[in-house]
Amino acid sequence: MSIFSFTLIFAMAALSLCLVMTGIRFAIGPTLPDRITAFDLFVANVIGIVAIYTELTGNQDFIDVAIILSLFGFLGSISFAYYLMKSAR
Amino acid sequence: MFEDINFLLIREIISSVFIIIGVMFMLISTIGLLRFPDFYIRMSAITKGATLGLGFILSGMGIYFNEPDMFLKVMLIIGFTFLTSPVAAHVIGRTAVRNKIPFWDHTNLDEFKDYLHKEHSAHRDHERDNTQV
Amino acid sequence: MKTFIIHSLIAFIGSYLYFKYGEPLLPYNAVWAVFVSTFIMFVLWLTSASYHRAYFHKLPKAISFIVFFLKELVIANLRVAYDILTPAYRMKPTVVAVPLSVTTDLEITLLANIITLTPGSLMIDISADRKFLYMHTLYVKDDDVEQVKYNVKHGFERRLMQLTR
Numbered sequence A: 001m002s003i004f005s006f007t008l009i010f011a012m013a014a015l016s017l018c019l020v021m022t023g024i025r026f027a028i029g030p031t032l033p034d035r036i037t038a039f040d041l042f043v044a045n046v047i048g049i050v051a052i053y054t055e056l057t058g059n060q061d062f063i064d065v066a067i068i069l070s071l072f073g074f075l076g077s078i079s080f081a082y083y084l085m086k087s088a089r
Numbered sequence B: 001m002f003e004d005i006n007f008l009l010i011r012e013i014i015s016s017v018f019i020i021i022g023v024m025f026m027l028i029s030t031i032g033l034l035r036f037p038d039f040y041i042r043m044s045a046i047t048k049g050a051t052l053g054l055g056f057i058l059s060g061m062g063i064y065f066n067e068p069d070m071f072l073k074v075m076l077i078i079g080f081t082f083l084t085s086p087v088a089a090h091v092i093g094r095t096a097v098r099n100k101i102p103f104w105d106h107t108n109l110d111e112f113k114d115y116l117h118k119e120h121s122a123h124r125d126h127e128r129d130n131t132q133v
Numbered sequence C: 001m002k003t004f005i006i007h008s009l010i011a012f013i014g015s016y017l018y019f020k021y022g023e024p025l026l027p028y029n030a031v032w033a034v035f036v037s038t039f040i041m042f043v044l045w046l047t048s049a050s051y052h053r054a055y056f057h058k059l060p061k062a063i064s065f066i067v068f069f070l071k072e073l074v075i076a077n078l079r080v081a082y083d084i085l086t087p088a089y090r091m092k093p094t095v096v097a098v099p100l101s102v103t104t105d106l107e108i109t110l111l112a113n114i115i116t117l118t119p120g121s122l123m124i125d126i127s128a129d130r131k132f133l134y135m136h137t138l139y140v141k142d143d144d145v146e147q148v149k150y151n152v153k154h155g156f157e158r159r160l161m162q163l164t165r
Helices: A003-028 A032-057 A060-088 B007-035 B039-065 B068-098 B110-132 C002-020 C030-047 C053-085 C105-117 C145-164
Strands: C094-099 C121-126 C132-137
Touching: A003 A032, A003 B007, A032 A060, A032 B007, A032 B039, A032 B068, A060 B039, A060 B068, B007 B039, B007 C053, B039 B068, B039 C053, B039 C105, B039 C121, B039 C132, B068 C002, B068 C105, B068 C121, C002 C030, C002 C053, C053 C145, C094 C145, C105 C121, C105 C132, C105 C145
Parallel strands: none
Antiparallel strands: C094 C132, C121 C132
């Protein structure tokens, strides 16, 4: 195994650890805005995992998934925040 | 002179360094999300760390593939993330203030009291109007 | 400002088309791509001297603004990372009301986005009469709030006003 693929697998493992820790915050977060923040970080982590998986397999088509995901993550957190603002009134 | 250099090896090394730096930023911001005591501190600390880490990982990937199409897509994702992440942070923060999420005990709120008072009393007036109708 | 955005888009798309469809004399990699787009930008900048005199003087300021912003971004990120990794908290969170000199929508949006992108500071809201910007910041030295306001006004706002006015 070359050093390069070792680096990629190590990065994949570290990002999975990030996902688990974000999940803990998502579970114990005392309020709803905490959960929205954790959701934002979820999306960023998954984009990173998709990027590293693209590099590991060498198939360039997977990067389109990351583009779509970055669009939809922004829409998701904005609509959650808007719903929260409306329901507070 | 240039024929002796293994360009694939150079690209792999540069890409590895970029990815390691990006993953370190992501890991640090996630630990910060777990450790910090207050919603606003978590918000202001983590969103930017994740954005910078993502930028490093993606540019490492663009350097490894070494093609114009890939570079265009990578620049698209980085530009979009840097545009939208502060907007999302701002909207969520303002929503949290309106929903009366408490600040940390040591927070210095001297210059913010007028705004908080106005905002929350406006809420109370609104609710009273609703109940009267 | 508008001319700057249009010119950088033209430079980006031009270098992309050159490497994709032209028959490049240079081998493609990231260093040469940056070099070609800088070259197109430089040619556009030189031609603009004949029809848009103010823009001719503004490009060096734009470059220094971008360099200053990247430097602030990395420094603030490292400071927050140090605070996360060591057990004791060194931060004193404060909500500061920064008085604004900029007036138009575009300038206020840009200023708020830039301040939110630097770690350790978060815009919360703007006051109703558009005079103050409420900013949640983490690091205040010796409880000196005026120093933070001075840094924001003379670091980001002054450079931004030089660009847009």
